[in-house]
Amino acid sequence: MAGSAKRVIPQYQRAQEAVLEILRTQHLQAGAKVPSERELALRFGLSRMTVRRGVEDLVRRGVLVRAGTAGTRVANVSVMRVMDTLHAYSMTDMVKGSGALPGSRLLVFAPGSASRELAGRLAISPGDGVITIRRVRTADGVPFCVETSILPAARVPGLAGQDLAQNASLYGLLRARYGIVPEGRDSEISLCAVTEEDAALLGIEAGINVLLYRSLVRDTAGVPVEMTSSVSHPQRVVFRSQSAQLKL
């Protein structure tokens, strides 16, 4: 019924959005109780089952936690990096999925040439052009990580700083303008002492240990398209993953 668009967004996803909206507008903190499923259903004009499906997704993504028969509450982590094996989320989508408004501020956009080691990783020749992008990522305006990406310049001709000026998603650009679809990634999580510069950007004490996430992203052909290394805020970021192994 009603107006039909080509891409129909399912009601349960709208319900999800609506719940996230409630979290935002009501400034619900971690541990705050969320309206019951029946209540939400009534409010959204949907059936409980439909609302429930949306809520379950939010629970699965770690935004909400169920307290059994004592209601459902807001989880205590603001930003999650879901290391899902099936979906290579863009950071932008990841933040959105955590119920926050994603943003980014461009710090550096610099053409350069690849060192021998970098060239090796990116599968290009030493001296080949690369582009270094450095950004502060924010969720609801609060910075949660400083990210540095390095891409082979040949893959992204014409890419300019202003393309990333706003809150644009790099992956969105790669896909839309260059037809590059990130498919696989090798990643690594470790610790490092935060530099003074990064500490200032994140609003934390310099020199303390923080999470360092580094990854190499490949396209559908397995060719490297991006090297990323990002430093995360100690309290605001959690890496999650779900996996299953099959043995028959």
Place this chain on the structure above:
Amino acid sequence: MAGSAKRVIPQYQRAQEAVLEILRTQHLQAGAKVPSERELALRFGLSRMTVRRGVEDLVRRGVLVRAGTAGTRVANVSVMRVMDTLHAYSMTDMVKGSGALPGSRLLVFAPGSASRELAGRLAISPGDGVITIRRVRTADGVPFCVETSILPAARVPGLAGQDLAQNASLYGLLRARYGIVPEGRDSEISLCAVTEEDAALLGIEAGINVLLYRSLVRDTAGVPVEMTSSVSHPQRVVFRSQSAQLKL
């Protein structure tokens, strides 16, 4: 009292089991088509919605892959194996895999009873018996992490401290003695300040930030078998993962 509650197994989990059973008995290879939801519902005597719920779990766990309106298929196993560095099941094997000699020292082996929250995570009843195992893990004799495992006591009758005395692998024991095969895990990596005790064990300064790895391991039926949380040495541990997107 203190006994296990009735703990009724939901039909959709039975449906899951039944589907896995079909995969086994019919020797369905990766890519093979699985009976349709309506067909399964008919076969199991359940409603389609109930069956669907089970199937969705299997999809989420990576066992099955949906091919839209063209049916549902068995996932490609080889792809799943690629990512098992981060999701390695046995720490012992992991250490071996990095070329070092694995070892462990048992700190605590304590029976106890589950709190409400713990019971919820392990899918047992509050008050049910659990076993807490705390070990220092070493590589070539050098400690690199302090690990705490909690298992439902009912799953491992007769398990004793000396079983883990030396360099025995807990997972090896689970498999060999109890027939428990770890299959999937939900995991999470974050930061925490190291306690004095752990700091002393790892030979690092107390209070600094270290990597905290927490996971819930499930067996082939999706039933929780172990909760782990481990604190890693800041310089000696790196979490790696490889992932590829799955397409059939």
Place this chain on the structure above:
DNA sequence: ATCCAGGTGTGGTATATACCAAATGTTGTG
């Protein structure tokens, strides 16, 4: 004031039904 019984609200499960869009299968025509 304390305690306990019972009502109410909550999530968890299960079913029957319905319609849609896309993919597949079948059939009838050129």
Place this chain on the structure above:
DNA sequence: CACAACATTTGGTATATACCACACCTGGAT
């Protein structure tokens, strides 16, 4: 034989309903 037209199958979504077990609150008896 090739190919278009049609019917069927499949997963995807959405709803209404029902019952359960547990947590919580409230009111009344002690």
